[in-house]
Amino acid sequence: MNRKPGDDLLKMIREKSMTISDPAGREIRCLRDDDAFEIAEACIVSVRRVYAEALRLDICPQRYVRNRNVISSAEQLKLAESKVAVVGAGGLGGHVIFLLARLGIGRLVVVDHDVFEETNLNRQALCDVNTIGIYKSSVAVDRVAEINPGVEVIAVHAKINSSNVCEILCDSHVVVDALDTIPDRFILEAGAKGMEIPIVHGALAGFEGRVMTIYPGDSGLELLYGDGDAPFNAVETPEAVLGVPAVTPSIIASFQVMEVIKILLDRGRVLRNMMIHIDLEAGRLEEFFFH
Numbered sequence: 001m002n003r004k005p006g007d008d009l010l011k012m013i014r015e016k017s018m019t020i021s022d023p024a025g026r027e028i029r030c031l032r033d034d035d036a037f038e039i040a041e042a043c044i045v046s047v048r049r050v051y052a053e054a055l056r057l058d059i060c061p062q063r064y065v066r067n068r069n070v071i072s073s074a075e076q077l078k079l080a081e082s083k084v085a086v087v088g089a090g091g092l093g094g095h096v097i098f099l100l101a102r103l104g105i106g107r108l109v110v111v112d113h114d115v116f117e118e119t120n121l122n123r124q125a126l127c128d129v130n131t132i133g134i135y136k137s138s139v140a141v142d143r144v145a146e147i148n149p150g151v152e153v154i155a156v157h158a159k160i161n162s163s164n165v166c167e168i169l170c171d172s173h174v175v176v177d178a179l180d181t182i183p184d185r186f187i188l189e190a191g192a193k194g195m196e197i198p199i200v201h202g203a204l205a206g207f208e209g210r211v212m213t214i215y216p217g218d219s220g221l222e223l224l225y226g227d228g229d230a231p232f233n234a235v236e237t238p239e240a241v242l243g244v245p246a247v248t249p250s251i252i253a254s255f256q257v258m259e260v261i262k263i264l265l266d267r268g269r270v271l272r273n274m275m276i277h278i279d280l281e282a283g284r285l286e287e288f289f290f291h
Contacts, residue, residue: 009043009053017059022068030062037149048106051150052080061150064104075265076104080150082264085109085169087160087188088178089136091244092202094125095253096176100151100260101144107152108144111168112136113159123246160184165191174260175199178253180239182225189214189221200259202252205238207245209252212275213259223290224275247280 016035022028036050043050051061055077060068064076071079084105086093089112100108115135120127124136131139137155144153156168160179165187169175175192177199179185185201192199196216201224203210214220255276262268274289 006053009039009045009050010057012039012042013050013054013057013059017054017057020062020065022065024069028060028065028068029058030060030065032062033149036061046152047149048080048152051104052077052106055080061104063148063150067103071103071261071265078265079104079261080106082173083107083109083171084174084176084260084264085111085172086176086178087111087168088180089126089140090114090120090178090180091123091249092204092253092256093136093176093178094127094140095250096178096256097140097144098125098147099253099257101148103257103261104148105151105260107154108140109154109156109168109172110137110140111156111158111160112140113157123244123249125250160188160191162187162190166195169195169197172197174263176256176260177201178256180237182221185221185225192216193220198263200256200263202256204244204248204252206242207248207281208277208279209248210275210277211252211255211259211271213263213271215272218273219290251278251280 013031016039017029017031019027019029031054036047040047040050054061055073058073060073067076082105084100086096086108089097089110097108097110115133116127116131118132126136126139126143135157137157141153141155144151158164169191175197177185177188179188189199193216199214201212201214259271262270274287277286
């Protein structure tokens with residue numbers, strides 16, 4: 001009898017899986033990372049494929065056991081099969097990338113043309129003394145591999161523009177706007193809308209930030225920035241004037257990643273046609289609705 005492709009893979013996953021008790025004392029069939037790596041090598045497949053096939057068998061990769069109570073196996077599989085583009089790998093983007101990797105998003109496209117410099121050390125999660133002078137998107141590949149080898153990272157060393165945006169965003173399910181200039185944000189929004197991909201916008205300065213999700217057909221950024229034709233002066237931006245302390249990007253990135261989860265899993269209230277504004281110093285979160 002002919003064996004189907006993947007029979008050995010599924011057999012090994014079943015054989016290597018084990019039953020454990022979660023922190024609440026419930027029994028879960030799971031697969032340890034060491035065993036997932038061994039299976040991937042033996043079957044010549046990616047660790048991402050091993051995680052996905054395990055989830056199809058309702059076997060939870062042990063790294064996701066603490067997700068299980070709020071993210072089902074079917075939803076975890078949905079994340080593993082999703083592709084998210086993160087445009088900008090600096091203050092916001094670095095935190096977004098780390099969170100998406102730990103959540104188990106299967107493929108990340110990381111877009112950034114810049115290299116790390118010393119002034120990034122105060123806030124950018126991917127930046128440390130050893131990554132100064134290295135492309136941010138390249139560092140993302142290495143750091144994500146250390147965090148979750150079940151996530152594939154596609155590094156794009158380029159500045160987004162009207163000519164390359166569609167190619168860069170191709171096949172993505174969600175786009176995260178982690179940029180820091182208004183003209184670039186409008187280019188990204190136009191590309192995402194043209195490809196009918198929802199985009200999660202985030203911006204910050206000082207101890208304040210905001211988040212809004214934009215679907216194709218929504219007014220989007222023009223509600224916040226007008227028509228986008230105003231002259232751009234980098235030294236007059238809120239980020240330049242107020243600075244960016246470490247706490248602000250971590251909070252705004254968390255809200256952005258939660259939007260990605262809600263969009264991919266079709267659950268909860270997406271921040272569509274509205275914007276949340278967070279003032280960390282005042283301890284205040286406000287909602288603004290657009291009609």
